[in-house]
Amino acid sequence: MARAEANGIEIEYETFGAPGDPALLLVAGLGQQLLAYPAEFCRMLAGAGFHVVRYDNRDSGLSSGTPEDVPPPDWQAIVSNDYSSASYTVPDLAKDAAALLTALGIGSAHLVGVSMGGMIVQQLAILRPDLVRSLTSVMSTTGERAVGRPSPEASAVLFAPQQRTRQAALTQMVRSLQVLASPEYPTPEEELYAYVAAAHDRAHRPLGTARQLAAVMCSPDRTAELARLDVPALVVHGGDDCLIDPSGGRATAAAIPGARLLTVPGMGHDLPRQLWQRLADEIIRLAKEAEAARNGSASRGAEPTDGVRA
Known part of the structure; x- marks a missing residue:
């Protein structure tokens, strides 16, 4: 793995595949690290001819972020529409992603975001359409408060008090993942423990997760701006998602x-191994269609807006 200076912070990232192939940026969700996109899944995408980049958002994993002496979010103020305690918003996280692409010399990329990552890639497409070759938003939402609302059980997961010991924290994280899990595609408990242990031991940053949650809650509705996009787009959502309602x-x-909508029955708010190949196939299909359209335009004499590399 490597680090890049981008938008005033240091971002930890990892790549798969050949640098000369079209770039594909994977953006993680709330409190998730780049580990949320398993290496096997990344290799599926790279094997189809893409230069895959996965990274830690600010305040997660090994990326830097908000100084520790900055006070945590004031939830009572936030629910009262006072957003002054939020350290940043989703547009700031999108600017991080844009700056990472620039730092890596990538002129444009296929974007894939899960949950909060879906919000980030939507916002990136709004702010910097020149950077976007295609857009895949997975189990995410527009920021419109009337849609995508969590169930009471899922809300409890978001605001559960943090455990002090490693073992208690691991147990809590596993139980949280089980609440959000795909009912028709269960992940064995031992596999969940292995994942949360690896993530915890790599970087345990509950305050960072709280800051990211505040960013989501304080960000504006993107609906009107999304309507102005001109980009090949796929939206994937689980039919049984309890954290972000379908x-x-x-x-x-x-x-x-x-945009094409793919609703997957039995899928919750996770990426179970049983669905990796299907999701990879859908991302690859969209990206290859977008590449073919770009190449066709170029062959007809249209001026390409950017290249794979800057």
Whole structure:
């Protein structure tokens, strides 16, 4: 893995595949590290001819972020629409992603984001359409408060008090993942423990997760801006997602002109191993269609807006 200076912070990232191939940026969700995109899944994408980049968002994993002496979010103020205690918003996280691409010399990329990562890639497409070759938003939403709302059980996961010991924290994280899990695609408990242990021991940053949650809660509705996008887009959502209700995915697909909506029955708010190949195939399909369209335009004499490398 490596680090890049981008947008005033240091971002930890890892790549798969050949640097000369079209770039594909994977953006993780709330409190997740780059480990949320398993290496095997990344190799599936790279094997199809893409230069895959996965990274830690600010305040997660090994990326830097908000200084520790900055006070935590004031939840009571935030729910009262006072956002002054938020350290940043989703547009700031999108600017991090844009700066990472620039730091890596990538002129444009296929974007894939899961949950909060979906919000980030939506916002990146809004702010910097020149950087976007295609857009895949997975189990995410538009920021419209009336859609994509969590169930009471999922809300409890978000605001559960943090455990002090490693073992208690691991147990809590496993139980949280089980609440959000895909009912028709269960992950064995020992596999969940192995994942959360690896993530915890790599970087345990509950305050960073709280800052990211505040960023989501304090960010504006993107619906009107999404309607102005001109980008090949895929929206994937689990039919049994309890953290971001499937209405969030439907609203996202409805907002982006020409977006295709794929609702997966039995899928919750996770990426179970049983669905890796299907999701990879869908991402690859969209990206290759986008590449073919770009190449076709170029062959007809249109000026390409950017290249794979800057």
